[in-house]
Amino acid sequence: xxxxxxxxxxxxxxxxxxxxxxGQTAVADLDGCGRPEFITGQRYGTIFWYKFHAPDxxxxxxxxxxxxxxxxxxxVDVDGxxxxxxxxxxxxxxxxxxxxxxxxxxxxxPELRGVHDVVAGDLDRDGLPEIxxxxxxxxxxxxxxxxxxxxxxxxxxxxxxxxxxAAPGDIDGDGALDVVRTDVWFRNVRGDGSxxxxxxxxxxxxxxxxxxxxxxFDATKSVVCDMNRDGSxxxxxxxxxxxxxxxxxxxxxxxxxxxxxxxxxxxxxxVRRGAYHSLQVGDLDGDGDLDIFTxxxxxxxxxxxxxxxxxxxxxxxxxxxxxxxxxxANLGGHEAVVADFTGNGLPDLIGKPxxxxxxxxxxxxxFVVFLENVSAR
Numbered sequence: 001x002x003x004x005x006x007x008x009x010x011x012x013x014x015x016x017x018x019x020x021x022x023g024q025t026a027v028a029d030l031d032g033c034g035r036p037e038f039i040t041g042q043r044y045g046t047i048f049w050y051k052f053h054a055p056d057x058x059x060x061x062x063x064x065x066x067x068x069x070x071x072x073x074x075x076v077d078v079d080g081x082x083x084x085x086x087x088x089x090x091x092x093x094x095x096x097x098x099x100x101x102x103x104x105x106x107x108x109x110p111e112l113r114g115v116h117d118v119v120a121g122d123l124d125r126d127g128l129p130e131i132x133x134x135x136x137x138x139x140x141x142x143x144x145x146x147x148x149x150x151x152x153x154x155x156x157x158x159x160x161x162x163x164x165x166a167a168p169g170d171i172d173g174d175g176a177l178d179v180v181r182t183d184v185w186f187r188n189v190r191g192d193g194s195x196x197x198x199x200x201x202x203x204x205x206x207x208x209x210x211x212x213x214x215x216x217f218d219a220t221k222s223v224v225c226d227m228n229r230d231g232s233x234x235x236x237x238x239x240x241x242x243x244x245x246x247x248x249x250x251x252x253x254x255x256x257x258x259x260x261x262x263x264x265x266x267x268x269x270x271v272r273r274g275a276y277h278s279l280q281v282g283d284l285d286g287d288g289d290l291d292i293f294t295x296x297x298x299x300x301x302x303x304x305x306x307x308x309x310x311x312x313x314x315x316x317x318x319x320x321x322x323x324x325x326x327x328x329a330n331l332g333g334h335e336a337v338v339a340d341f342t343g344n345g346l347p348d349l350i351g352k353p354x355x356x357x358x359x360x361x362x363x364x365x366x367f368v369v370f371l372e373n374v375s376a377r
Contacts, residue, residue, distance in 0.1 A: 005285050006310050006324040008349065008371040010331075013050065013058040017366040020045055021355050024073030024118075025335040028084040030063075031099040036339045038350050039075070039086060040368065041067045047088070051099075052341045055372040064093040064103045071164075071335065072118030076129045078149045087131055089115045092149065108153040113137045121168035121177045123193035130193070132158070132179060134166040136215075140181055142193055158186050158196045162218035164240050165204075169224025169233050171257040178257070180235055182220045185257055201235065201250055202260050207242045211300075216242045221279035227290055228317040231255070238276035238294050243302050245276040247292060247311065249318055265292060265311050268323040275300035277354065278336040284347055286377055289316040293349065298332035298357040306332030308349065308371070330361040331369050346373035 021043040027036045030049055038058075041047030047063040068089030078085040083095040086103065090112030093103035114137035120129045123142060131143040131153075140161045143153040158179055165182030172178065176191035182204055189195040207216035219241035227234040232255035239245035247265040267273065274296035284291040291313050296306035308327035314320040326349070336351025349371035358364040 004376040006312070006326055007373070007375045008326045009055070009374050010327055010329060011056045011370045011372060012362075012367055013056070013370045014060055014368040015362060015365050017048075017352075017368070018042070018046065019366060022352050022366070023071035023335065023354065024067065024069050024088050025337050025351070026073050026075045026086060027337050027339040027350075028075040028086075030084060030095060032083070032097075035343060036341060038337070038339075038341070038368070039063060039073070040335075040352055041069070041073065041088065043070055044068065047086070047093070050368065055342060055370065058370070061099075062102050064105050066105065067091070068107070068112065068115070069118065070114050070135070071116045072133065074118045074120050074131070076120040076131070078145055087118055087120070089118070089133075106150050108143065108149070109155060111138075116164045117166035119166055119168055123168070123177050123179075123188060125176060125191060132166060132168060134161045134164070134181065136161045136163045140166060140179065140186070156193070159184075159198055163215045165218070165220035165222045165237070167222040167224050167235075169235075171199075171224065171233055171235075171252065173232060173255050180222050180224060182218050182222065182237075185235075187257070199257055201257075202262060204237060205239045205242065205244075205246050208244050211243055221277065221294075223279055223281040225281050225290055227251070227281075227313075228319075229289070234318075236279065236281050236290075236292060238279045240277045241275050241300060243272060243274055243300055245273050245296075245302075247276065247294060251318075263318060265321050266323070268325075272303035274298075274302035274306050274332065277334045278351060280336075280338040282338065282347070284310055284338070285312060285375070287316075289313045290318070292321075293336075293338060295327070295333035295336050295351065297334045298353045298360055299334070299355045301332070301357065305330040308333055308336070308351075327369070327371055330359070331367065332357070332360070333369070340373075341370070342372060344373070346375060346377070348373045 090109035333351035
């Protein structure tokens with residue numbers, strides 16, 4: 001079900017992408033135009049960025065080559081020149097400040113493999129960003145960016161990894177960023193990133209009996225936020241790598257991250273959902289509370305064609321929800337993101353598949369789809 005509060009017009013903005021798996025996505029104003037651009041890239045391949053001109057007209061540019069990332073990427077000003085750069089896997093790409101030029105590639109850790117999550121945060125409270133990566137081929141780790149970021153970066157381990165679900169946020173309310181890892185969170189004991197202690201959150205959804213590859217276990221997308229507006233941070237989760245995926249949030253009962261209560265966000269039908277490999281939490285309808293966006297991916301499908309969803313937070317505190325299907329066109333999404341691309345003050349949606357399925361609406365072609373927000377406000 002959808003409504004005028006969540007009305008989107010979809011545009012296929014690219015159906016000519018080279019074949020392959022596409023993981024990393026990000027949004028940033030790369031060229032200083034005052035509006036965001038969309039970034040996506042091949043797994044271990046070419047990274048592209050898209051310039052918005054009109055909802056149905058975008059231009060594609062090459063950002064860089066030889067991405068070392070499996071999935072993860074984030075935007076951060078690595079070199080402090082005021083321009084957003086891209087970190088993906090064990091490399092970063094320097095924004096040249098010239099919209100027509102590719103970004104310059106620097107490797108900060110050549111041994112980093114299979115990176116699924118890349119996030120940024122100031123974990124030592126020095127006013128500068130650090131990078132957190134997670135790979136089940138390595139670990140959950142933190143990188144300090146040196147004064148000369150072209151040199152190797154210092155790495156310290158936060159803890160062991162699972163496949164997916166890393167997110168920064170202040171879980172215990174002490175003013176320092178902690179790190180969530182799906183089933184546990186790591187407490188930033190000294191507030192400077194030098195010591196980490198794992199604290200249990202509780203189980204995520206187990207994979208179904210008919211789908212149990214190694215990557216299906218302990219794999220979520222997570223966002224730290226105050227869902228019930230009680231002044232303490234909670235955590236929103238979606239199942240990222242299994243059919244029959246669920247959406248839920250964990251309530252931080254005492255505000256210190258020691259006791260949690262799981263609240264499932266209900267589906268509007270009984271159809272087995274595909275994997276939800278996207279998650280954005282924010283005020284998507286302008287009423288001041290937190291709504292949830294995700295979509296089903298094509299590579300790990302459910303019992304029907306993939307759809308895109310927004311769950312409206314009806315009571316403002318995460319206790320009552322209404323599901324809105326905002327795209328039902330047999331086009332799935334993976335690492336889809338939210339930003340106001342049109343400049344009308346409303347959040348738009350954009351994404352692509354990991355790998356397209358042969359039965360999709362484009363006959364198995366790779367694509368980028370843009371959902372223009374035309375909602376009534």
